[in-house]
Amino acid sequence: MKSETLKILNQHKLIVRMDGFSPDLMLYTAEALIKGGIKAMEVRFEGEGEAQERQCLIKLSGLKKCFGKDLAVGCGNVRTDRYVKLAVGAGADFITAPNVSKEVLERAAALNTVAIPGAFTATEIESAHRNGADMVALLPTKFCDNYNYAHEVAKALPHVSLVAAGDIGYNDITPLLNIGIEHYIVGGSLAGLQLAKKQEYTIITNEAKRYVDLLSK
Numbered sequence: 001m002k003s004e005t006l007k008i009l010n011q012h013k014l015i016v017r018m019d020g021f022s023p024d025l026m027l028y029t030a031e032a033l034i035k036g037g038i039k040a041m042e043v044r045f046e047g048e049g050e051a052q053e054r055q056c057l058i059k060l061s062g063l064k065k066c067f068g069k070d071l072a073v074g075c076g077n078v079r080t081d082r083y084v085k086l087a088v089g090a091g092a093d094f095i096t097a098p099n100v101s102k103e104v105l106e107r108a109a110a111l112n113t114v115a116i117p118g119a120f121t122a123t124e125i126e127s128a129h130r131n132g133a134d135m136v137a138l139l140p141t142k143f144c145d146n147y148n149y150a151h152e153v154a155k156a157l158p159h160v161s162l163v164a165a166g167d168i169g170y171n172d173i174t175p176l177l178n179i180g181i182e183h184y185i186v187g188g189s190l191a192g193l194q195l196a197k198k199q200e201y202t203i204i205t206n207e208a209k210r211y212v213d214l215l216s217k
Contacts, residue, residue, distance in 0.1 A: 002112045005093040006134060008072045009114065009183065012039040013215050015096075015163075016208075017076060017187040019044070023059050025196050027066055032201035033191065034070055036208025042096060042185075044076030045083060057090040064091030074114075081107045088113050096165075096185065098139060100128040108132075116163055122156055129160045135183060140166035141176065151179040173214055186211070 009015070016038050018026050030041060043059040046052055056075070063073045068091065075087035078095040084107040087095055094114035097104060101117065108115035109132045118139040119125045128136045141164040143149040154162055162181050164172065169189035176184075190211060195203055 001093065002114055002134075005072050005114045008039050009094070009135070012037075012212075013183050014038065014211060015040045015042055015074060015183075015185045016191050017042050017044065017185055018059070018063075018191050019046070019187055020193050021059070021191075021196065023055075023062050025193075026059055027062060028199075028201065029191060029196045029204060030063060030067055030071070032196075032204040033208045034067060036205040037212035038190075038208050039070070040072040040074065040094075041191075042074030042076045042094075044096075045078065053086065057086060060087065060090040060092060078104060080104065084108055084111065084113070094134075096137060100124050100131070100133075102131050105132045118165065122153060125153065125157055125160055125162075129157075135161040135163050137163040137165040137185060138181070141168060141181070142166070142172060147172075147175055147179060150176065150181060154180040170211060170214070173211070184215075 074094040075092040076096045096116040098118040116135045118137040163183040165185040
C-alpha cells in the first residue's frame with residue numbers, strides 16, 4: 001500500500017486539502033476535483049474532542065469508500081500515536097502533520113503508511129527525514145511573502161523531498177518548481193468551499209485541470 005501511495009504522490013505531486021466541508025458536500029466536490037485530474041486529497045482533524053474526531057473519520061472513510069480506487073486519501077493534523085491509528089483504521093493512505101513527532105513517524109512506519117510531517121528549520125526537517133518521514137512539508141513555504149528561505153532550504157537539503165504547504169496557490173507553483181520544490185498541498189484556492197455551496201462544480205473541475213496541466217509540464 002505504501003509504495004502505491006508514494007507512486008501516486010510522486011507522479012501527480014499535488015494534494016488537495018478539503019477543509020470545512022460537510023461529508024456530502026465534500027463528496028460532490030471530490031468528484032469534481034477527480035474529473036479535473038486530482039489524484040490525492042486529505043481531510044484533517046479539526047479541533048479537539050470526540051465529535052470533531054468522528055466528523056473527520058466519517059469524511060475520511062467516505063472518501064475512501066467512494067473514490068479509493070481513483071484516489072490516494074490522506075488525513076491531516078495527525079499529531080499523536082492515537083490519531084495515526086484512528087486515521088489508518090478509517091482508510092488513510094497517508095498522514096500529514098504540522099509538526100515532527102518521532103512517535104507519529106514510528107507508528108506510521110509500523111502501519112506501512114506514508115508520513116508527511118511539517119517542519120520549518122533545517123534541524124527539524126533533517127530530524128524528520130532521519131526518523132522516517134517520506135516527505136517533509138515546509139511550513140510555511142512562503143516566508144515574509146517570498147521564497148528566499150524555501151530556496152535556501154531546498155538547496156541545503158536536496159536529499160529531502162520537500163512539500164510546499166501553508167497558503168499555497170496556483171501562482172506559487174512555478175517559482176517553487178524553479179527552486180526545486182516539486183510537491184504541493186493546496187487548500188481553499190482549489191477546493192473552494194463557497195463555489196461548492198453554489199454547486200459550481202464545473203469551475204472547480206476546470207481549476208483542477210489548470211493545476212494539473214501546470215504540474216504536468
